Amino acid sequence: MTDKPPFTATELTRPFWDATLERRFLLQYDPAADRYQFYPRPISLFTPRTDLEWREASGAGTLVAVSLCHTPGPGFGPETPYILSIVRLREGPRVFARVTGAAYEDLRVGQEMRLVWGEERGEGREYLFAPAGANP
Template identity: 45%
Template sequence: MNDKNIDATRPARPIPRQGVYVDTRPFWDGISQGRLVLQYCTAAGRFQHYPKPVSAYSGRRTLEWREVSGKGAIYAATVVRIAGPGVEGRIPLCVATVELDEGVRIIANVLNCAPADLAVGKRVRLAIDHLAPDHPYPAFELE
């Protein structure tokens, strides 16, 4: 867990709400335990993210939550250089689309990464960031 990224003098970052159409508690419970848990379609044999009420692959409700490795490679990346709400003091902010080893992509911050080190193909692993002291959020860091 990376509590050093929390600064009580900065405005709070927006906190995600539980899903309206999908119960996302397994995702958030996993993150609070330092694990990445995603929906898995048993009919198609594939993970999906973001959570949906039905499989993106089969259109069925054959979904269950499964833990993934939290490891992958950067598929695309950008550096945020202009502060938006709640990211003051975090600029430049490295952000990447990560293709997990399980074949699903997720967008997240890359922590402790200099912009010059952010590159497509680099390996990353799950890290936990905090939007507030009691709100862990998935992020990644370079391996």
């Protein structure tokens, strides 16, 4: 059992969290601007459109920032220290998630990462990143 905060879906985010249960990571896509965005917003950041498409991300990205967290969030105590990151997806948006499959000392900003899936919790499944070459 886990005491971590559950993933919760709202009007804006239900398609995203539903897809995570099928291990698919969806981005909002604005065809008029040809731009992706994440997290899900009520309106395109680039045009006045609200009828955005949901498109599956490739899962490939680049490590933008990485931190070894010694001060756990609620429910994360047993896994401390754990690695948190910002990864820029190939499609453009930056995503904040934990890193798995690597030691903190071996991670380098700029390296290629890929999205992997963690545990199901509440209305969604956790997404994490691993180095592009690592086994899950």
